[in-house]
Amino acid sequence: MTKNVIEVEGLTKVFNRGFVAVDHVSFSVKEGEIFGFLGPNGAGKTTTMNMLITVLKPTEGRASVLGYDVVKQAGMVRKVIGVVPQEYTADEDLSGYENVMLCADLYGIPKDVAKRRTLELLELVELTQFKDKRVETYSGGMRRRLELACGLINTPKVLFLDEPTLGLDVQTRAAIWDYIKRLKEEYGMTLFMTTHYLEEADALCDRIAIIDHGKIIAMGSPSELKESLGGDIITISIKEDMDVSELIRSVDNVKEVKKENGSYRIKAESGEVTAPIIIEVLRRRGYTVTRLSLTEPTLNEVYLEHTGKSMRDVEESREAFITHRITLRRARSR
Amino acid sequence: MSEYRPSILRGLLALTIRELKKWAKEPIILLMAILQPVIWMGLLGKAMNINAIFSANSLSNVNIPDISIPDYGITIPSLLIKQRLLEAFDSIGANVMQNVFGVADYFSYMSMGMISMIVMFTTMFSGMSMVWDRRLGFLDKVLSTPVSRAAIIFSKVLNAALRSMFQATIILALAVVFGLKISPTFSPVNLLGIYAAVFLLSVGLSSLFLALALRSTRHETQMAVVNLINMPLMFASNVFFPTSMMPEWLRAIASVNPVSYLTDAIRQLTIMPLDASMLVTDFIYLGVFAAVLSAIGITLSWKYLTR
Ligand SMILES: Nc1ncnc2c1ncn2[C@@H]1O[C@H](COP(=O)(O)OP(=O)(O)OP(=O)(O)O)[C@@H](O)[C@H]1O
Numbered sequence: 009m010t011k012n013v014i015e016v017e018g019l020t021k022v023f024n025r026g027f028v029a030v031d032h033v034s035f036s037v038k039e040g041e042i043f044g045f046l047g048p049n050g051a052g053k054t055t056t057m058n059m060l061i062t063v064l065k066p067t068e069g070r071a072s073v074l075g076y077d078v079v080k081q082a083g084m085v086r087k088v089i090g091v092v093p094q095e096y097t098a099d100e101d102l103s104g105y106e107n108v109m110l111c112a113d114l115y116g117i118p119k120d121v122a123k124r125r126t127l128e129l130l131e132l133v134e135l136t137q138f139k140d141k142r143v144e145t146y147s148g149g150m151r152r153r154l155e156l157a158c159g160l161i162n163t164p165k166v167l168f169l170d171e172p173t174l175g176l177d178v179q180t181r182a183a184i185w186d187y188i189k190r191l192k193e194e195y196g197m198t199l200f201m202t203t204h205y206l207e208e209a210d211a212l213c214d215r216i217a218i219i220d221h222g223k224i225i226a227m228g229s230p231s232e233l234k235e236s237l238g239g240d241i242i243t244i245s246i247k248e249d250m251d252v253s254e255l256i257r258s259v260d261n262v263k264e265v266k267k268e269n270g271s272y273r274i275k276a277e278s279g280e281v282t283a284p285i286i287i288e289v290l291r292r293r294g295y296t297v298t299r300l301s302l303t304e305p306t307l308n309e310v311y312l313e314h315t316g317k318s319m320r321d322v323e324e325s326r327e328a329f330i331t332h333r334i335t336l337r338r339a340r341s342r
Numbered sequence: 343m344s345e346y347r348p349s350i351l352r353g354l355l356a357l358t359i360r361e362l363k364k365w366a367k368e369p370i371i372l373l374m375a376i377l378q379p380v381i382w383m384g385l386l387g388k389a390m391n392i393n394a395i396f397s398a399n400s401l402s403n404v405n406i407p408d409i410s411i412p413d414y415g416i417t418i419p420s421l422l423i424k425q426r427l428l429e430a431f432d433s434i435g436a437n438v439m440q441n442v443f444g445v446a447d448y449f450s451y452m453s454m455g456m457i458s459m460i461v462m463f464t465t466m467f468s469g470m471s472m473v474w475d476r477r478l479g480f481l482d483k484v485l486s487t488p489v490s491r492a493a494i495i496f497s498k499v500l501n502a503a504l505r506s507m508f509q510a511t512i513i514l515a516l517a518v519v520f521g522l523k524i525s526p527t528f529s530p531v532n533l534l535g536i537y538a539a540v541f542l543l544s545v546g547l548s549s550l551f552l553a554l555a556l557r558s559t560r561h562e563t564q565m566a567v568v569n570l571i572n573m574p575l576m577f578a579s580n581v582f583f584p585t586s587m588m589p590e591w592l593r594a595i596a597s598v599n600p601v602s603y604l605t606d607a608i609r610q611l612t613i614m615p616l617d618a619s620m621l622v623t624d625f626i627y628l629g630v631f632a633a634v635l636s637a638i639g640i641t642l643s644w645k646y647l648t649r
Pocket residue numbers: 023024027029047048049050051052053054055056094204
């Protein structure tokens with residue numbers, strides 16, 4: 009029986025002007041799992057995470073990490089968690105090495121241990137070569153990896169990652185995914201991450217909560233969520249000019265069959281198993297299948313189902329917005 | 343693992359060293375900080391020195407005729423009269439300076455005031471750097487670690503105090519180079535007194551500025567607040583002129599202004615004859631100011647650092 013590492017109940021944050029950023033959110037994260045918070049811009053992901061990492065005070069509700077209350081035992085929570093924030097928070101004027109060592113000092117890690125671990129972590133995130141360069145000269149991907157090293161310095165039991173691959177190119181993104189998977193597998197770490205990349209949530213997370221306007225609208229493993237939509241879409245065309253709808257419907261796991269201009273649109277559970285059966289059934293009756301396509305529902309369809317809008321629409325403009333914001337911050341810091 | 347015990351001291355040291363490293367990597371900031379008091383020293387202390395008004399030079403173009411007293415057949419040559427007059431004027435001038443400023447040399451007087459000024463302008467940056475840390479997300483990251491909230495505030499305070507002390511040393515050295523007239527009561531031990539006094543005012547003022555910056559996310563607001571405080575603090579004090587020359591209302595402000603106490607302490611320790619009871623008063627005042635304001639700063643930071 010696995011225990012819950014994070015427990016959240018009715019967590020709510022109302023900002024000064026009465027704006028409800030997080031609205032009675034409840035969920036729990038099991039030991040050793042990667043739990044993803046998926047949602048569009050301004051959904052309340054960072055706000056939720058900030059309450060869990062004790063940086064923001066909840067307005068209402070309660071949350072605990074490893075049994076420690078995030079308000080009453082904030083000090084204990086801070087000791088057992090690692091944080092990789094959404095923004096680049098490393099000190100630009102210091103080197104990568106100095107930054108990680110500073111984090112080690114903040115956790116009170118003995119100097120000799122700290123030095124060894126810092127070098128190890130810089131090696132892990134492949135920054136050894138640049139460790140003595142000022143962070144100012146780092147690229148976005150290098151900064152993100154440095155944040156990861158900082159977040160891991162205290163060998164946390166729970167790691168919080170806020171949009172770990174935001175604004176990174178495909179390659180760097182894949183590398184970060186690799187690190188995250190290794191953390192889970194090698195160290196049995198529990199991970200809480202937020203993301204707005206559907207693929208990322210799908211590929212990495214054991215369970216996902218989809219959040220929109222501060223409310224959780226769906227929760228479960230990626231496949232559960234997708235299956236909740238009622239299955240995959242199989243599209244089939246046959247050579248013969250006959251209506252085989254009834255025949256297809258008789259196959260196990262088929263939910264719905266629609267004939268649409270010459271082809272059949274079939275909604276079925278576990279499509280990759282059902283499709284060959286359908287072909288087999290048709291073939292045995294002497295029909296020839298000329299075309300077949302199988303579409304697994306994506307998380308985007310799940311999001312669409314619950315909110316009536318597609319997450320992909322917001323993604324592009326958002327990317328531009330974030331890049332702009334990061335540039336602005338850097339410029340201001342000069 | 344999680345058994346590491348983060349100590350206040352360790353965190354304080356780490357955060358302070360971070361600030362000092364940042365500072366050391368930007369010598370231009372130090373230069374700018376030094377520049378302002380140096381300009382004042384050059385302008386008010388040297389170029390437009392009040393001493394000049396009260397010195398013989400300001401009478402050099404006065405024409406004095408020979409004075410002859412024919413009944414006795416005596417003629418006093420104008421040159422002699424003028425010389426005597428100038429000597430008298432010089433000594434009156436020196437007396438006026440001495441009585442008003444406590445020292446005969448205005449440059450010495452105001453250059454020691456510049457040490458107070460550099461404390462004011464250094465400490466105000468502690469509030470600004472807090473705003474920056476919040477804006478750049480650094481503060482949030484630090485807040486998510488188990489480091490003591492007090493260490494976060496005190497690292498800024500300590501950093502401001504150390505910077506002030508370092509810069510005070512530079513100002514003092516420059517003043518000596520430019521002709522500071524040191525009092526006969528001065529001994530090298532006094533330097534420790536100067537550092538202690540500078541430290542106390544720095545702690546008090548930077549706590550004040552930090553408390554004001556705790557919730558602020560806009561450095562423009564912070565800048566306005568700082569200016570609003572710093573300008574009156576500087577002019578309603580004895581930095582440039584003795585409080586005895588001020589109208590009553592201004593003198594009332596100056597007499598509670600901690601900057602006046604620092605300036606007075608520094609002058610006593612360098613250029614003026616040392617008056618033990620006054621010096622003790624100065625230190626008590628500065629000590630109480632530092633203690634009260636840092637206590638307020640800590641209390642507020644517990645409450646308000648976490649939004
Ligand atoms: N300090 C604050 N004061 C007032 N409103 C805030 C504050 N911080 C966040 N908000 C608002 O709360 C909402 C949720 O913000 P949050 O940062 O949690 O979103 P997010 O899901 O992390 O979005 P993103 O993907 O852009 O990071 C947003 O509408 C934001 O404007």
